[in-house]
Amino acid sequence: MSNTAAKTASGHNSTLPVIAVTSGEPAGVGPDICLRLAQRKWPARLVVLGDRELLAARAAMLGLDANAIEIHHVPLPKSALAGRLDPANARYVLDLLDVALAGCIRGEFAAMVTAPVQKSIINDAGIAFSGHTEYLAEHTGTPRVVMMLAGAGLRVALATTHLALKDVPAAITKSELETTIRILHADMRNKFGIARPRILVAGLNPHAGEGGHMGREEIEVIGPVLDKLRAEGMDLVGPLPADTLFTRNVLAGSDAQLAMYHDQGLAVLKYAAFDEGINVTLGLPIIRTSVDHGTALDLAGTGKASPTSLFAAVDAAIDMASRRSN
């Protein structure tokens, strides 16, 4: 099966891209929001990866019909209860990713879209895991990828992702930062169709280091990398004080914003766009998008979880897949 050629014998439209949607942590809201994909007509064939009984049980709780979505059955080792994490099901969450990734690499899926996982329970089960981003990089043999969340007109990429705040300064080296900006720049063109992206780059320290009086990373690391890449023709602005980078006047005309660490950028993005935000992994050989929220264990099975971020992530994956196939 090609990523646009479904089995016509089973009634699928053979010209639509096939998108894998992993339903994520079984105790979280992932199954709930995946069931809600049936609310919309999509210009794609969506295949939800998950345990058939789990999805049927969650659908019953929510008054929905699990038969309204296409399910690729991946078995749970143990039945899952909404809101109740169980390390016995941690491997299942990774199985979903492995099936989706293998399908993308074989060309059966045009893209994968991920519902949220609970990083802590995977680690509690004895499997080192810091996020989809890092997992997919490792499992595709990609040395460096970039996490970017987008919504409300912002595209916020991160120079560092899931690591302790105390480890951030050492992780921002000239070579890592240069690679990050190159990936961001290339994928703004390839995945978003922006010919000459203008990228704002945040400093690390308050007031971008205040001329070296509040930290020297801007002078010793960030500034020289920007100068080098500007000399190649990239449109880069910074290092800018992060507290005002996201004000309207500074943002005007920019295509993406690079934050130095997770919460420097994502607090702003989630404030501005929590209902519509998406997460994209740049630099991967496959297309992967995701929701901008977590497992929301408090909402699983209640019907209160909004599916709109998942809808936006699916829309974005379909767009990127169509750009790639053109």
Ligand SMILES: NC(=O)c1ccc[n+]([C@@H]2O[C@H](COP(=O)([O-])OP(=O)(O)OC[C@H]3O[C@@H](n4cnc5c(N)ncnc54)[C@H](O)[C@@H]3O)[C@@H](O)[C@H]2O)c1
């Ligand atoms: N893409 C992902 O896999 C992803 C993304 C973010 C967080 N996480 C993980 O999720 C777990 C819980 O994280 P958290 O508590 O920091 O964030 P969270 O996003 O799960 O919850 C934060 C708040 O937002 C609400 N919320 C979340 N999703 C919602 C939705 N769809 N509709 C309405 N309200 C929603 C929750 O009820 C909660 O009040 C952690 O393990 C974290 O690592 C995973």
Ligand SMILES: N[C@H](C(=O)O)[C@H](O)COP(=O)(O)O
């Ligand atoms: N940093 C993301 C966020 O806050 O939304 C989230 O943890 C998901 O990351 P992965 O896509 O790497 O799982």
